[in-house]
Amino acid sequence: MHPTPVFIITLWLVALNLCCYTQQTADQRANAKTKQILAYITDLPKQGKMLSGQFAGYSPDTFNAQQIDEIAEQTDQVPAILGCDYACGWSFKTPPENIIDYTCNPTLKEHWNEGGLVTVNMHLPNPVSSNGGGYKDRWNLNYADLTNPNSETGHRWRLFLDRIAQGLDDLQLAGVTVLFRPLHEMNGDWFYWCNQNPDTFKNVWRHMFTYLTNVKNLHNVLWVYSPDQSRSEPSKYYPGDAYVDIVALDVYTDDPNSMKGYQEMIGLNKPFALGEVGPQTINGQFDYTRWLSAVQSVFPRVAYFLAWNDGWSPIRNRNAFAFLNSPRIVNRGQITVNGGTSTGSSSDTSSSLNTVLYNFSNGVSEWKGSNVIGGPWQSNEFMVKSTESLKADIQLSEGGRYVLYTQQKSTFNLSGRKRLTAQARVASWGFSNNGKISAKLYIKAGSAWRWYDSGEVELNSKSATTLSLNLNQIFSGELNDIQEIGVEYVSNAYGYNTAIYLSYISVE
Known part of the structure; x- marks a missing residue:
């Protein structure tokens, strides 16, 4: 008795499945x-x-x-x-x-x-x-x-x-x-x-x-x-x-x-x-x-x-x-x-493992600015993951330092976490030749308000720059007592007015 074509095809498909998916x-x-x-x-x-x-x-x-x-x-x-x-x-x-x-x-x-x-x-x-x-x-x-x-x-x-x-x-x-x-x-x-x-x-x-x-x-x-x-x-x-x-x-x-x-x-x-x-x-x-x-x-x-x-x-x-x-x-x-x-x-x-602390789509909350000439405001000029950002206007100066920060302790929960990150950007206008802005993400922790930061990273005007702070360097007791979270922006040269942005702060 000869097998029917359907039976032959069935056997062939079974064999193909075995050879393709049973791998040694x-x-x-x-x-x-x-x-x-x-x-x-x-x-x-x-x-x-x-x-x-x-x-x-x-x-x-x-x-x-x-x-x-x-x-x-x-x-x-x-x-x-x-x-x-x-x-x-x-x-x-x-x-x-x-x-x-x-x-x-x-x-x-x-x-x-x-x-x-x-x-x-x-x-x-x-x-x-x-x-x-x-x-x-x-x-x-x-x-x-x-x-x-x-x-x-x-x-x-x-x-x-x-x-x-x-x-x-x-x-x-x-x-x-x-x-x-x-x-x-x-x-x-x-x-x-x-x-x-x-x-x-x-x-x-x-x-x-x-x-x-x-x-x-x-x-x-x-x-x-x-x-x-x-x-x-x-x-x-x-x-x-x-x-x-x-x-x-x-x-x-x-x-x-x-x-x-x-x-x-x-x-x-x-x-x-x-x-x-x-x-x-x-x-x-x-x-x-x-x-x-x-x-x-x-x-x-x-x-x-x-x-x-x-x-x-x-x-x-x-x-x-x-x-x-x-x-x-x-x-x-x-x-x-x-x-x-x-x-x-x-x-x-x-x-x-990732918890968003701030995305600013619901406003600026209790965020403040230091050495800024306007803001901070909620802005859709810089979006990360479809969420809005914090914006402030600044006057560029050589060695100028500008800070966006919050002391809203009720939102701080960094115990057992490994890393704090934020997305930052700078506007494209207002710079003189070779002018640039760098930024660092920081926290102040413990009763002494001890400073920890991510190190300076140069920003650009075209895309987000990730600022990342390693929390493993901080004593657990201080992680339970965060006083302030912020980003410090530093200008290297004099210029005109420009804008700084901050968005999507999360902890892992």
Whole structure:
């Protein structure tokens, strides 16, 4: 008896579902948490969900959490995945393995402990060079030498791997699973590892996997294969199922619906992600919610994305709040594995810990101004999260200090809190040449009215500047006795009249 076509199709769909969604880690000895996280990522698209992610820079040159803090302030959410690049491959240093830097690890650990995931990629220097650099240059590199430790290039590459292993093992000792995305965009033509002979590239990947997994005993790693969507044949360099946990595409486009290579990549039957994502045109006008509709209607297998930083970031473009607060998006603290939080002990979302003290939409309350010539008033000239601001007019002078403050103690409840933040801005008019204004958020605490501040940050007239005061430096007894909260603005030069703004003061 021959099975009917319907029965054959049913069996095929069942098999497809099993192969696509029952994933084993490439590392057969991966630790339990790493296996659980892969299973969780694999399952997310079936729930109509995807993890948010944000790249935070190159360690040590540009890596910092400032943009993550800005995202939290503007959207009430912290991205689920925090990304760091271990190597500034354009730098020169002898020996070149010291270019590989993992001083971002403490921040990655903190993010993990707060209920997030972490990812690491690298722009490694060219191993043919004895002093680094050359991440975009072929020079006289024979790529096959990378797997030959007896060659000078291969020996140097082995030292690179040893240094990478130190960083990944530091995270392993802290219980952190890493989404590891090496040799990305290999189908392009801009890095030295790009457009190599496919068989040679696969051998280099397999050698790296075997060395880090079996020799260096790293069992906290999920391996991410991430070509670029703008080039053809993204699976051409795929090293094989035994060496990859997640497949991804790096996508920079103004039209998310136009992403190429998706069908080819999901055909590899691995969880699928957006390894890097951002607009192609950097003008602040890209609407990130377009990715929500594209994923829902065209690319439903997307399990997570990693937005690039600076001009590509959601908060440097449009509708970041709506994007990161979509029911489809899973942010830090919302990740669950086996019914619990996936990573650290914290299971609260950033928004549940964030309390707004003042947003000024209901007026100025008991806020006052010192050394101002008008105000403070409620203003809609500077809006944060659709809330209004406090405004005061000032006369610019060299070394001039202007303060917006309140002593309304009934609203102060900072006990057990970690951070106080405020959004500040200055008007564009009234300045002479090279004139500028800086600001610091401060509190006065205890019976002695002891002063604590965030440090001065230069303001601009185009967007909000986040002022952040670390409350961990303050004795708990003083946190229970806050006398005054305010922002001090400082002018560096004489000028004319201008305006200062203050908005959205919150405590975490």
